[in-house]
Structure formats: structure tokens, C-alpha cells
Amino acid sequence: MGAIDPALLLAALVVAATPILLAALGELVVERAGVLNLGVEGMMITGAICGFAVAVNTGSPAIGFVAAAAGGAVLALLFALLTQLALANQVASGLALTLFGLGLSSLLGQGYVGIKPPPTPRLDLGPLSDIPFLGRVVFSHDLMVYLALALVAAIWAMLKYTRAGLILRAVGENHDAAHALGYRVVRVRVLAILFGGACAGLGGAYISLIRVPQWTEGMTAGAGWIALALVVFASWKAGRVLLGAWLFGGVTVLQLNLQAAGLAIPVEYLSMSPYLITILVLVIMSADKSRAPASLGRIFHASQ
Amino acid sequence: MTLTRLLTSAALALGLATGATAQDKTKVGFIYVGPIGDGGWTYEHDKGRLAVEEHFGDAVETVYQESVPEGADAARAITQMALQGADLIFTTSFGFMEPTLEVAKKFPNVKFEHATGYKTLPNVSTYSARFYEGRAVQGHIAGEMTESNTIGYIASYPIPEVIRGINSAYLHAKKVNPDVEFKIIWAYTWFDPAKEADAAQALIEQGADVILQHTDSTAPQAAAEKAGDVITFGQASDMAEYAPFPRVSSIIDNWAPYYIDRTQAVIDGTWESQQVWHGIDEGMVKIGEITDAVPADVKADALALKETMAAGEYHPFTGPINRQDGSAWLAEGEIADDGTLLGMDFYVEGISGQIPN
Numbered sequence: 001m002g003a004i005d006p007a008l009l010l011a012a013l014v015v016a017a018t019p020i021l022l023a024a025l026g027e028l029v030v031e032r033a034g035v036l037n038l039g040v041e042g043m044m045i046t047g048a049i050c051g052f053a054v055a056v057n058t059g060s061p062a063i064g065f066v067a068a069a070a071g072g073a074v075l076a077l078l079f080a081l082l083t084q085l086a087l088a089n090q091v092a093s094g095l096a097l098t099l100f101g102l103g104l105s106s107l108l109g110q111g112y113v114g115i116k117p118p119p120t121p122r123l124d125l126g127p128l129s130d131i132p133f134l135g136r137v138v139f140s141h142d143l144m145v146y147l148a149l150a151l152v153a154a155i156w157a158m159l160k161y162t163r164a165g166l167i168l169r170a171v172g173e174n175h176d177a178a179h180a181l182g183y184r185v186v187r188v189r190v191l192a193i194l195f196g197g198a199c200a201g202l203g204g205a206y207i208s209l210i211r212v213p214q215w216t217e218g219m220t221a222g223a224g225w226i227a228l229a230l231v232v233f234a235s236w237k238a239g240r241v242l243l244g245a246w247l248f249g250g251v252t253v254l255q256l257n258l259q260a261a262g263l264a265i266p267v268e269y270l271s272m273s274p275y276l277i278t279i280l281v282l283v284i285m286s287a288d289k290s291r292a293p294a295s296l297g298r299i300f301h302a303s304q
Numbered sequence: 305m306t307l308t309r310l311l312t313s314a315a316l317a318l319g320l321a322t323g324a325t326a327q328d329k330t331k332v333g334f335i336y337v338g339p340i341g342d343g344g345w346t347y348e349h350d351k352g353r354l355a356v357e358e359h360f361g362d363a364v365e366t367v368y369q370e371s372v373p374e375g376a377d378a379a380r381a382i383t384q385m386a387l388q389g390a391d392l393i394f395t396t397s398f399g400f401m402e403p404t405l406e407v408a409k410k411f412p413n414v415k416f417e418h419a420t421g422y423k424t425l426p427n428v429s430t431y432s433a434r435f436y437e438g439r440a441v442q443g444h445i446a447g448e449m450t451e452s453n454t455i456g457y458i459a460s461y462p463i464p465e466v467i468r469g470i471n472s473a474y475l476h477a478k479k480v481n482p483d484v485e486f487k488i489i490w491a492y493t494w495f496d497p498a499k500e501a502d503a504a505q506a507l508i509e510q511g512a513d514v515i516l517q518h519t520d521s522t523a524p525q526a527a528a529e530k531a532g533d534v535i536t537f538g539q540a541s542d543m544a545e546y547a548p549f550p551r552v553s554s555i556i557d558n559w560a561p562y563y564i565d566r567t568q569a570v571i572d573g574t575w576e577s578q579q580v581w582h583g584i585d586e587g588m589v590k591i592g593e594i595t596d597a598v599p600a601d602v603k604a605d606a607l608a609l610k611e612t613m614a615a616g617e618y619h620p621f622t623g624p625i626n627r628q629d630g631s632a633w634l635a636e637g638e639i640a641d642d643g644t645l646l647g648m649d650f651y652v653e654g655i656s657g658q659i660p661n
Contacts, residue, residue: 008509016502106341113341114522114545116529212501214526217341218371221496252499256506259489260456267462267490267660 004257007136010250014137014145015211017249019044019203019220021148023227024234024241025155026199032159032236033192034172034295038094039079040200041224042101047072047201048208049105052117052215055205061120065144065205072201073194075101080193084186087299102218112215120144120210144206149242151199156238168192172293175300185300200224233282235290240282248278330571332356332563333390334368335381337397337520338495344520345494345540345557346370349396349419352559359564363571374399382407386414392570394563395419397494398463404428415575417566420465422646424577431562434583435465436472436645437613438555439516440620441591441606442537445553446514447477447484448602449535456507457488458500458517458524462660464648466518471652472620473516476609478654486655487512497523508534515550525551535597542592553606554592561587581642584614621645626653 023040030037050071055064079097082088120142122129128139159165170178171188179185207223208215226248234240255270334353338346353366367390372381378400385393386407392415395404401421408416408428416428424430446455455477459466470488477484487510489503500519504527507515515536517524522543528534528550536546538554562580569575582588591610594603612618623634628651634640651659 005509012502012505012509016498019498106339109341113343114543116526207498212497212523212526213530214497214522216343216497216521216523217339218495219497219521219523221493221498223498253502253506256489256491256499256503257510260487260503260506260510260512262487262657264658266658267492271490271492 004261007133009253009257010137011140012253013246013250014141015249016253017245018145018148019206019211020223020227020230020248021242021245022144022151022203022206023200023224024230024245025148025151025238026196026203027227027231028234028236028238028241029155029168029199030192030196031231031296032172032293033168033189034175034293034298034300035083035189035193036090036094036297037076037079037097037193037196038091038228039075039097039101040196040228041220041222042098042104043072043075043197043200044101044204044207044220044224044227045105045218046075046101046108046204048204048220049109049112049215050201051205052208053108053112055117055209056112056115059118061118061209062143064117064209065202068201068205068209069198070201072197072199072204074197075104076193076197076200077190079197080190083299084190084193087301090297090299098224106217109215109217113217115215117209117213117215119213142210144202144210152238152242159238169293172295175295175298179300179302185302189300200227203227230278230282232292233279233286235282235286235288236293237290240285243285244278244282247281248274251277328363329365330360330363330392330567331388331390332364332366332567332570333385333388333393334366335372335378335385335393335395335397335400336368336370337372337374337399339370340368342495342520343522343541343543343545344538346396346520348541348557349394349559352563355560356563356567360567360571364567372400376403379403379406382416383410386411390414392417392567392575398461398465415566415570422579424579426577429566429576429578429580431580431582432465433557433588434581435555435557435589436468436620437583437610438589438591439469439472440476440613441610442516442553442555443473443476443478444480444606444609445537445594445598445602446473446516446535447479447481448605449552449598450477450481450484450514452511452513453481453483453485454511455484455486455514455516456504456510456512457486458503458507458515458519459488459490460494460518461492462490464646467651467659468645468648469518470655471648474655475625475652476620480605488655488657490660491519493519495520497521500524501527504528505531522546538592544592547593548595549597551595552597553594556590556592558588558590581646584610585616627651628653628655 047068051064051068054067055061082093125139129135175185230244234244251274336346340350394417396419398420404418420432421430500523504524525546528536536550619639621640623638624636625634
């Protein structure tokens, strides 16, 4: 136990949490707009390969991340067309999107197996990074980590204090009323879906460009589904998504470290602990009156 | 009326024609646990499948399904393949054992081959490779190369196959370096690059400067490369894209000759249920090139070890070996029998920690 360095552990926690945090934030906005997109896994893996391929070809991880967001958004656009214009079933379309994304990504990724991406530098924060403990834990990450944290604050503030957030929530709670007030329900939802796709794409690219870093088929390995579950357990609140992602990432990294340190806790319990603890904490927290957006998953058409 | 009859007969003729060609061709199916692009375990099985296609040309048709989860869903995938008319189905992961047997009972005319398992039926064979021979070579190099005397091991599931690998690697690392210590992480997955990378990272932070893996992706290689001073070994596949450093050698699974043999047996009608366990000798286990990152004398010793195993002069589990609790397992000069090895559920003396149940 004494062999575990808490600073390194906390630093690793943030890295492990960032992909699901990004994807879950995107899905949060989508669901608050009343749309259930089960295609997060598909959009993540598409973002992972788009970001990887572009970063390798341009030599710039930054351009890679932009491409990842674009890739995720393009796939999400497909979902938006199906569910918002063609009025297809959202659950079926989302599942299809995941299958499509997995297939598309392995097709796109065929030339990229075994290639190393350009390294993403840690943000140089000068003397801040040299502070003992805090420097390693808080001030020595890559830009994406801080971007994800800023996104949490921005989404929280947007939903709570701005007119745009109010409209988004209105659309998600009661699309008929929002429509009657003159808001463009479909337009709001399409924009939310695109944003969700871009976030999932960034989350995927974080895995392929920073966390692993390499391209392997199917490398998101279920992270998208965890992000989806996180949104529900976090009661559609940005702050709780952050907490859930850190808990999940933290306990995952911690249990691996405990195993490596040879702690005498049976491995089975350690392996199930990330899921168990995250669910437990978030379920207890959601004992208040929070509930799903009322129009979640319902199809809207202006004629109804 | 005439038109309908014409169309019907045309359709019938077409149906008969396709039926006839389907009978000519032998259909061979493969069930994979990961994606064929994993760069490791499944990638090598798929190379075997491609070798079958190349060898038999038009006489054989192959089909495969990748990323099939172990458990109940596997039975569905295997059943579907049998219903599609496969004559021979390879199920290529330990966790497919029960689903394979279950489906095989329903399709007595279809031949099944299950990798790394131990249960057979008249129409189910098992096949596996003596990977522990390769692990002996790895352990030897790892024991010589480590400076922190800490070797990290990313294990997948607590099954005999994996435990055997850990024991073999440990025994041979210990032989050349008595101070060596193994830190073992059970990842409970065959394929999850992010988790494998995290596990490698945790081991490195705990002081390991050699990482051995029994999971299927190249993620631990990438993590070691990022760390800069950690060596790794290719698992199941050569993983040469990480050579010469951090990957200093590898165990390569070579399934192609076996797949071609068994397909031929089905074509000839000579296929019989059997249990096959081949090693370096038969070429099912290969040792990938040992790179220049390894000192010449260590490399020479490692190759000599490989030769003695290939020649049958040396068995990696030769006594005296005690079990973890200190009780005697093999006496001086005694060689482990295959039965014990196939069911191995204990660590050898010196490894700390417990095997999860």
C-alpha cells in the first residue's frame, strides 16, 4: 500500500476519466434536449480513428482533435437526419449508429495499425507545475483535460443561467409547448446532437492520441456505454457527471494499483468496484427530486 | 400463367445451381473473441484463416465473426454459423468452451475445433499451443534484463493457460536472477486497450521495468514506449512495430499449418476428434526475433534454451519445484505431466499474491 504514490495516482485518475467525461457531457446536452442517442460508442470510436489519422498525417495532435470532433459530429448528423427529419425510432437508430461507427472505424483504420501518433505535450504552466504534489496532480496535464473541465463549467452555466440553456431545456421537457412558443424544436435538437457527436469524438480521440496512444480496432471497448450510463446515474447534471467520471476513472486506476501493490483484497471485488462504487454514490445522490427530461426519446413533428 | 411457371422453374434452377456449388465447397468458420485488427491473438488466428483460403483456393470458403463475447452470446454466433452451412468451425477462445459443446450437440454433422480448452465430443476437438515454452524464454530474458528486479505481468483471466504462463516465466526469471519479484494485475479482459494501458502504467509506477502481458492488444507496448525505459514482449503476435525497443522479443502463435491440416481432414473425410497440444518443436509456438537491445550473451542463452526445448531435451516444468505454499510438487528431475499442466490452478513457490477464483 505504501508503494502507491498518491500524486501519480491522482494524475492517472484524471487521464482515465477524461474520455468518458467528454462523451458523457455531450450526451448530457443531447438528452437535456429530449433526444436519446445510444450511438455514443460509435461516435467515440469514429472520433478516435479520425483524430488519429489526421494527427498522424499532419503531425499535429491539435488538428487531430479538431478532426475527431468533426468526425463525431458528421456521424451524429446521420443520426439527426434519421431521427429528426425521417422521424425514425431513436433507440434503434442509436444502436445502428454504434454498429455503423465500429465498422466504419475499422475500415478507416486499416492503414493505421502499429503507427505511433505525434505526442501531445503537457501544457507548460511554468512554476505552477513545479509545486510539490499539486503541481503533478493539477498543473501538469495536456490541454484536453483542462478543456473538458472548462466544458463542465460552461455546460452547467449555460443550462442554468442563459436563455439558450432555457430554450434547450424547454425543448427537452415539453417539445409541444416549446413549439407553440415559436422555438424551432428540430433545429435545437439537431444542434444538440451535433454537439454531442463532437464531444464523443473528442473523447474517443483522447483514448487513441493520449491515453493509450495508438490505433487498435474496437479500442474504446465499451467506454461509450459507460458514458451513457453515467448521464442517467448523474441525473442529467453536469457537476455529477464530472464526479461520476472521476469516481469511475479513479476507482479503476486505484484497483489496478492496489493489485500491483499486492494488497490482500480479492481481485474479484477490486474488479467490480469501479462500477459498484460509481453507481452507489450517484444513486444515493439522485435521491432528490431529479428526473429525466420529460420529452426524452419522444418523436416530435410540428403537425402533432 | 406461362410467365409464372417460367419464373418458378428459373428460380428452381437457380436454387439448384447455388445448392450444387455450396456442396462442392467446404465451408470453414471462425469465431473470434476480439477484432481481427487487435494486433495480437485474434490477428494471428485470422492469419491462419487467410492461409487456409490461400492454400485451398476455390475449394474452401471461409467465414468469420469477430468480437464475439464469451458466454451466452457466443452460442448464438456459433449456431448461426452452423446454420449457414459451415462444415468446420474453429472457436478461438477459452471462454467459448461450453457454448461450443452446447452447439456441437445440436449439429452432429458439423466438426468443431475449440482452442485452449479441455472438453471434447465426437465432433469437437481441442487444440492449443505450449505457450509456456515461449514464456520460459521470456522469463529468462526478463530476469537478465531487469534492473529494478520487478517484473510486471498483465494477466487476463485466472484460467490454467494464464497461470501456466506466469509460473513458467517466473521460474525462468528466478533461475537467472534470484532477487526477481513479480507484480501481477488481473485485468479481467482479453481486449481493452485503455485498461491494458492503465494496467501497464500502474505496474510501471510500481517500479516494474519489464512488462509481460497475457492480453491481446498492443496497448501495453505503447505505454512502455511512453515510459521510455521499460521493455516488453510481443504477445500472440510479433508486434514488431514496437521493435527493437521496447519490444525485445515475442511469442508468436502460428496456427496456419494446423488449420490447413484440419480443413484437409474434413475434405478427405478423415477428421476425428482429438486433443492437440503443440509447442516450439512442431512450430505452433515461435519466438520472435530477439532485438539488439538484449546483450549478445543473454540472447545466445535464450536461443540455447529455446533449442533445448525444441529438441525435447528440456521441459520448462522440471523439478525440483514447490507449490506456492511450500509443499512439494515436482521432485528433483521430475517432469510435470500434461494433465497437471492443463488444469494448473496454483502458483509456484516464490510468487506472492493469490489467484482469484
